[in-house]
Amino acid sequence: MDFEDKVSLIAYKELIEVTDEDWSLLGIEKNRCQAFTYFIKYCKIVEPPTQDTRGGVTPLVLWPHTKKIVKTLLTEQLITVLKARQIGLSTIVAAYILWFAMFHVGANIILFSKGESEAKELLGKAKRIFDNLPPFLKLKADPDSTEMMAFPSMKSRIHAFPSTPNASIGETTSVVVCDEHSEHPYADENYLSSKPTRDAGGQFISIFTSNKLQPDNLATAIFQDAMDGKNDFVPLFFPWSVRPGRDAEWFEKTKRNIPQRELARITGELYMEQNYPASIEEALRSTQTVSAFDHKVLDEMTGNTKSSIEVVRDGVDPLIVKIYQDFHIGEYYIAGTDTSHGIGRDFGVTTVMNVKTGSVVADILNNKISPQELALHSVRLLDIFRNPLWYIENNDWGGQTCSTAQDLNYRNLGYQDKARKKVGFNTNDSSRHLLWGGLIAGINNRQITIFSVEGLKQFFNVIRNSKADGRIEAVAGRHDDYPIAVGICWLKKDEVHTQWNVETTKTLTFSHRR
Numbered sequence: 001m002d003f004e005d006k007v008s009l010i011a012y013k014e015l016i017e018v019t020d021e022d023w024s025l026l027g028i029e030k031n032r033c034q035a036f037t038y039f040i041k042y043c044k045i046v047e048p049p050t051q052d053t054r055g056g057v058t059p060l061v062l063w064p065h066t067k068k069i070v071k072t073l074l075t076e077q078l079i080t081v082l083k084a085r086q087i088g089l090s091t092i093v094a095a096y097i098l099w100f101a102m103f104h105v106g107a108n109i110i111l112f113s114k115g116e117s118e119a120k121e122l123l124g125k126a127k128r129i130f131d132n133l134p135p136f137l138k139l140k141a142d143p144d145s146t147e148m149m150a151f152p153s154m155k156s157r158i159h160a161f162p163s164t165p166n167a168s169i170g171e172t173t174s175v176v177v178c179d180e181h182s183e184h185p186y187a188d189e190n191y192l193s194s195k196p197t198r199d200a201g202g203q204f205i206s207i208f209t210s211n212k213l214q215p216d217n218l219a220t221a222i223f224q225d226a227m228d229g230k231n232d233f234v235p236l237f238f239p240w241s242v243r244p245g246r247d248a249e250w251f252e253k254t255k256r257n258i259p260q261r262e263l264a265r266i267t268g269e270l271y272m273e274q275n276y277p278a279s280i281e282e283a284l285r286s287t288q289t290v291s292a293f294d295h296k297v298l299d300e301m302t303g304n305t306k307s308s309i310e311v312v313r314d315g316v317d318p319l320i321v322k323i324y325q326d327f328h329i330g331e332y333y334i335a336g337t338d339t340s341h342g343i344g345r346d347f348g349v350t351t352v353m354n355v356k357t358g359s360v361v362a363d364i365l366n367n368k369i370s371p372q373e374l375a376l377h378s379v380r381l382l383d384i385f386r387n388p389l390w391y392i393e394n395n396d397w398g399g400q401t402c403s404t405a406q407d408l409n410y411r412n413l414g415y416q417d418k419a420r421k422k423v424g425f426n427t428n429d430s431s432r433h434l435l436w437g438g439l440i441a442g443i444n445n446r447q448i449t450i451f452s453v454e455g456l457k458q459f460f461n462v463i464r465n466s467k468a469d470g471r472i473e474a475v476a477g478r479h480d481d482y483p484i485a486v487g488i489c490w491l492k493k494d495e496v497h498t499q500w501n502v503e504t505t506k507t508l509t510f511s512h513r514r
Contacts, residue, residue: 003028011042011134018136026136033137036074039099044132045091045125057132065242066092073205078198078233080206080223082283084240084276089207090179094125097158100175101149102139107156108173110197112163112190114183119160120146122179126158165189172200181208181219188218206233212274212287216465220284221477227280228367228477237283240276251276284478285460292436292462292472294444305453315380320369323384324451325354325361332356332498333388336425336488337378338481339371339398347481348374348401351455352385353489355496358442359449360486361385371397375404387412389496391488394424414492425488436472439487448490455482 007029010022018026033039040060049055062070066088072079073096083089101107113119127149130141139151150157163184176194181187198204208219226233240246251272258271270287277283285295308322327333332355340346348369352362362385364377375392378401382390391414392402402424405413416422425431442448443459450456461478464470474480 011136013135015135030136033099034103036096036099037070039103040070040095042133042137043095043129046128046132060091060095060129062092063088063242063244065238069093069236069238070096072234072236073203076203076234077201078204078231079236080219080226080233081208081236081238082223082280083207083209083236083238084242085209087238087240087243089238090122091125093177093179093205093207094122095129097175097177098126098129098149101151101156101158102137102154104156104174105154107154107175108171109156109158109175110173110177110194111158111160112176112178112181112184113160114163114180114185116162118180119162122177123147123149123158123160161190163187163190171196173197173202175203175205177205177207178219179207181206181222182211182214182217183208184218191218204233210274210277210283212270213290215284215286215290215463215475216467217476220475224284224475224477237280239278241278281457281460284475286463286475290463290466291460292440292464293459295460297444297446298456298459300446301450301456302453304449304451305456306451311384313380313384316384317377320364320366320377321362321381322364322452323362323381325359327385332496333361333385334489334493334496335378335382335385335388335390336485336492337374337390337392337398337401338484338488339374339393339396339401340367340481341371341397347479349455349481349485350374350378350381351482351485351489352381352388353448353486353493355493355498357449358447358490360451360455360489363452363455363482363485365452365455365482371400372404375401375408379405379408379410382410389414389492391425391492392423393427393484393488394422395427398424414495425492427484431491432472435484435487435491438491439483440472442490448486450486452482455486458482 007025010018010026040062043060044057045060047053047055047058069089069092081089097109101109111119111122113122139153142150142152148157148159163186165186176197178184184190194204206219206222211217222231222233223235225231226235240251254276255268255272258268262271273282306324308324309326311323311326333352334355335350335352337350340348347365347367350364351360353360362381364374364381369377382388389412390410392398392405394402406423413423414425416426458479458481461474462472462480462483463475465473
């Protein structure tokens, strides 16, 4: 009989029945369990019985996506996970924090959940796994509390908190887990209190399902920033289909049986996008309830996007400048620019619009180039379209783009005043209302056409922010630079003269000389 067979025979013996020889074998096995991937072998969960399953205590089975989260838990410090519901993720995390507390001296683990009952349930999952461990692995646990689980021999503990203003950590911890993070009412305060943990190299794990009705939340912002490379979090996404047994039939059945209470707040399609998304785009795009633009129109426009065409001009970089329709004599154009810092955060954008058709025929959309580089590439682009009227938003770093455009002798800049002293487009409360009001009507009435896939995506980000008195802006952590550039074009298009101002001859007189 080999080692594995011997251990399997004695692993679940009561301790009083274990012989000295058995203890020697179990000591080796316990040492192996210092590896989480081996410890999982002994983890069991309690499944509630259903009409289709008997339920009860069953082994914790790793699926392909849970193997991926296990690897990430063991190798990364900062983790953000956007997921569909009921894919087994919180169970794996519960097993992970239990293992961490049992095998790391002085481990201090904090669990944050939406409310008190949710915090108890997350800790309860860890406790149920602990209760079903074989006797040789169990440590003395103290106290018997729904808020805490401690192992005195290891000087370690797991503490569960609801998200409240006073649920501060106040000390460095080993691991912080925020479950259903997008639902936490005091997520920002709790995140701030976890700063000592993150600064000291402790692990921070954010797990959430998208919140369609309140998209402006910390969890979403962290995930979006991670996707954009603005923070050090590792982003993971798991769609509804990762759980074995889920297929198109399951999806439709789930959709048919959405609780009526939920349908009173959100449509069936958006409920499924929120709870069972198939992609990151589905999960993160806002609902029509808060979105500034009609999603049906944006979806239609998505079907008409296209790749840029090849236009060869001296000095024009095709990796930065995109042209979808070339210049045509008899057409008239206008350009708008929204400048970014050029350090990988917001995007520097220039759009060129055909004022007759409303089509955005060319653009620059780049978050790496500086304000000065944006001006240079824009001037080269606009030369292709015969130097149309160009409005540059002059707020913040836009002033540098304006001054560079003037240094490059661009002769058709837009001004704020008739005296032509204040170059550019100034965004203030008044001009914002005009810009967004006109743009929303133009998009929703199908008067504007966007060919850029990446540019169009930003229109899905724009919401009426209920936390800012309905202010129209991008969801926190996302971008509205492209819509603003298009909005400038749409707002100012009537300033483009589309007719030659030629005075007509009213009378012709011919004289006859002999």
